[in-house]
Each structure stands twice: as C-alpha cells, then as structure tokens.
Amino acid sequence: ATTQVSRSVPLVALALNVVCRLRHTLVLSGVRVAFSHDGVWLATARWNQVGIWDVASGEPCYQQATTARFDALAFSRDNHALVALSHLGPALHWPFAERTALTTDLAPVAGKMRWSAISRDGRWLAQSTGADPGYLALWNNERAGVPLPLPALPMKSIGVAIATPPAGPLVVAGDEQGGIAQWEAMTGRELVLYRLPSPLHVLDVAPDGRWLAGYGHQIGLILLDLATGVSRPLWPAAGVRANDVRFAADGRSVFAAMADGVARAWATEDGEPLLALATGDAQLRSLDLSADGQWLAIAGDRERVTLWHIEPKARP
Numbered sequence: 001a002t003t004q005v006s007r008s009v010p011l012v013a014l015a016l017n018v019v020c021r022l023r024h025t026l027v028l029s030g031v032r033v034a035f036s037h038d039g040v041w042l043a044t045a046r047w048n049q050v051g052i053w054d055v056a057s058g059e060p061c062y063q064q065a066t067t068a069r070f071d072a073l074a075f076s077r078d079n080h081a082l083v084a085l086s087h088l089g090p091a092l093h094w095p096f097a098e099r100t101a102l103t104t105d106l107a108p109v110a111g112k113m114r115w116s117a118i119s120r121d122g123r124w125l126a127q128s129t130g131a132d133p134g135y136l137a138l139w140n141n142e143r144a145g146v147p148l149p150l151p152a153l154p155m156k157s158i159g160v161a162i163a164t165p166p167a168g169p170l171v172v173a174g175d176e177q178g179g180i181a182q183w184e185a186m187t188g189r190e191l192v193l194y195r196l197p198s199p200l201h202v203l204d205v206a207p208d209g210r211w212l213a214g215y216g217h218q219i220g221l222i223l224l225d226l227a228t229g230v231s232r233p234l235w236p237a238a239g240v241r242a243n244d245v246r247f248a249a250d251g252r253s254v255f256a257a258m259a260d261g262v263a264r265a266w267a268t269e270d271g272e273p274l275l276a277l278a279t280g281d282a283q284l285r286s287l288d289l290s291a292d293g294q295w296l297a298i299a300g301d302r303e304r305v306t307l308w309h310i311e312p313k314a315r316p
Contacts, residue, residue, distance in 0.1 A: 019311045020277050020296060024058025026305040031285040033297040033305055034073035037121075039290035043082050045070045046303050050084060052096060055295055058307060062096050067103070074122040083122035083141060087115060091125060091139075106139065119162040120207065120249075124169050124185055128157040136160065136173055138185055153183055159200055163209040170209040172226070174200045180212065182226055194229045196222075202242055206251035211268050213254040215242035221256060223268060232271045235264070244286040248293055255296070257284035263298050279306050 029051060030044030041061065042053045047069050052062040070084035070092060082101075084092040094101035106127060116127045125139040134156030157173035162185065164170075169185035178196035183189060200214030200222075212224040213234075221235035221242050234254075235242065241259040248255070253274055255265045261283055265275035281300030288297050296308040 018275055020275070020308040021311060022306060023309050024307040026053060026058060026307065028303045029053070029299075029305045031299045031301075031303055032071060032073055033286055033288045033299050034075065035288050035290040035295065035297065036075045036079045037077070037291055038079055039292055039295055041075070041079065042288075042295075042297050042305075042307065043073045043075065043084075044299070044305055045073055045084060050082060050092070050094065050101075052082065055290070055307065064094055064101050066092065066101070068092075072116050072118045074118040074120055076122045081122070083118055083125075085116045085118050085125055085127070087127075089127070091141075093141075106137070115158060115160055117160045117162050119164045119169060121164055124162050124164065124171075126160045126162055126171055126173075128155070128160055128173065134175070136171070138171065150185060150188070153181075153188055155179075155181055159203040159214065161203055161205040161212075163205045163207055165208045170205070172203070172205045172209075172212055174203055174214065178216075180214075180224065180226075182209070192226055192229070194224070194226075196224075196231070202245055204245045204247055204254070206247045206254075206268065207249060208251050211247065211251060211254070213245045213247065213256075213268075215245060215256070217241070221245070223254065223266070223271060234266045234271055243284060246287055246289060248289050249291040250293070255287055255289060257287040257298060259283040261300070263287055263296070277308065 030046040032045040034043045044051050050064050068086045068090045071087045072085040074083045081095040089106050091104045091106050092101050114128045123141050128136045136153035136155045138150040155173050160173040171185050172182045174180050176199050178199045180194045182191045198216050198218035200216045203214035205212050215221045220237035222231045224231045242256040244257040246255050253265050261281040263277045283301045285299045299305045
C-alpha cells in the first residue's frame with residue numbers, strides 16, 4: 001500500500017505465482033531448521049535436542065540430546081551426518097549411524113562468541129567474537145568432527161555467512177558501523193568492502209557469492225549486489241523485523257522469516273515479491289528451502305515447525 005496516490009484509487013491485489021500447501025506440523029521440534037541436500041530429511045534444533053525428520057511423512061527418524069543450544073545447522077555432503085554450531089562456541093558432528101555425537105569446543109582467542117555460520121555443505125565454520133579490534137574465526141571441517149583453524153579475519157562482526165561457489169569458499173560479514181566485507185576463506189584475502197548507512201543484524205549470502213540479503217533495524221531488509229555494491233530495498237525499516245533470511249539454492253530468490261508470523265520471498269534479479277505465507281505463529285524464528293525448491297520449512301515461536309510443499313500456481 002502507498003499514500004502517494006489519490007484516496008479514490010483502490011488498492012490492487014498482487015497475484016503471486018506459487019501456492020504453498022501445508023503438509024506436516026512438527027510439534028515441539030525446534031527453532032532452527034535445515035534440509036538435507038537431497039530434500040529427504042529435515043534437521044531441527046531446540047534448546048537441548050537436535051532431530052532428523054522424514055520430509056515426506058513428517059515422522060521423526062533420529063533424535064540426539066545435547067548440552068548446548070545449536071544455532072546453525074547443515075548436513076554433510078553425503079547426507080549421513082549433521083553439523084551444528086552454537087553462538088557460544090561448541091560445534092557438533094553427528095553421524096546418524098552413531099548413538100552419540102562428537103562435540104568440540106571452538107575456543108576463541110579473545111572475547112565471547114557473538115554469531116556463527118556453517119556453509120551449506122557443512123565443510124566450513126565461522127564464529128565471530130566481541131573482542132577489540134575484532135576477530136572472526138574460521139575452521140575447515142573437511143575432517144569430520146575435527147575442525148581445523150584457518151587464518152582469522154580482522155572484523156568485529158555482528159553477522160556472518162559462508163558461500164561455497166566452485167572457485168572456493170567465501171565469507172561475508174557485517175560490523176556495527178554498517179561495514180560489509182567479503183573474503184576468500186582459504187587465504188583470508190579481502191575481496192570487497194562496502195559501507196552501508198546502518199548495520200545489518202541478520203544476513204545470508206547467495207550460494208554463488210554474488211548477492212547478500214540482510215536486515216537491519218534502521219535500514220530494513222535489503223539485497224546487496226556484492227559485485228557492484230548496489231543495494232535494493234525489499235522491506236522497509238518501519239515494517240516488522242526479519243528474524244532470519246535464506247537464499248534459495250539457485251540464488252534466484254530470497255526468503256525471510258518475519259516477526260509477524262509471515263514468511264516472505266522476493267526475486268533477487270528485480271526484487272519483485274514472490275510469496276507471503278501466514279503460518280499461524282505469532283512470529284517466525286527461522287526457515288530453510290530444499291535444494292530443489294519444492295519444500296519450505298518454517299520454525300515458529302513455540303518450537304513448532306511447519307513443512308510446506310511449494311507448487312507452481314495453476315494457469316487458468
């Protein structure tokens with residue numbers, strides 16, 4: 001809606017080109033979600049437990065008790081193990097064939113952990129600390145459950161994300177002054193550095209490393225082209241907060257879990273809205289999209305996860 005037109009002009013409904021059908025409701029399952037690479041399983045995390053669910057049936061397959069709250073989830077490349085990371089430091093590696101998971105405390109050099117991220121294939125871990133002048137720690141998780149440290153990046157970040165294009169893993173982070181930086185994970189070489197009017201508190205980077213989607217309390221939800229530094233607004237700062245953002249696997253769309261209980265999506269190429277889905281939750285905590293784009297998992301504020309099947313809208 002806009003106030004920039006005459007009051008006599010009626011509002012016009014925008015027809016979206018997808019239909020989402022609720023397939024399963026997973027009660028008390030978690031506040032974080034992640035799909036396996038083949039879309040067969042869904043991982044969830046709550047305060048003292050991680051779980052694996054069958055997407056087709058909505059039934060639980062594996063459950064594992066934990067001693068920490070895990071804030072980021074990813075499957076290993078073969079889909080046989082779950083990698084999880086906590087903002088407080090612990091990293092978890094859980095092969096589903098094993099009864100117990102291996103937990104490693106990733107101790108920072110200085111300061112307390114502030115934010116964490118895992119690459120979609122579970123091979124790269126990142127955690128930032130609040131120490132001055134800034135410390136962004138990276139680990140290579142190629143050897144399952146034995147993260148190897150990489151050179152730390154010089155940034156006091158409040159948000160971090162990892163992309164894994166064919167040329168090599170990229171790390172993107174934002175700081176408290178609105179800075180956005182991108183590095184090569186293996187070498188620590190800085191590729192781009194941009195300055196936004198205000199900081200981004202929630203962010204994700206497209207799988208190919210080109211686009212950054214981020215939400216800031218003063219700037220709203222924006223889409224930033226990391227190749228050019230040109231940004232496009234997707235959602236105003238005066239609107240409700242975005243608690244989580246996630247790119248589709250093909251990078252053509254970005255989804256947001258928002259504080260009004262609605263999941264929204266936009267096209268990355270032109271910023272056009274694609275989806276507005278009310279889940280029945282008071283607010284949303286996180287979401288994920290399967291690699292084939294056919295399933296959407298949304299975690300609400302009561303540790304309830306809803307699984308939706310995305311179908312193209314039938315043409316008249």
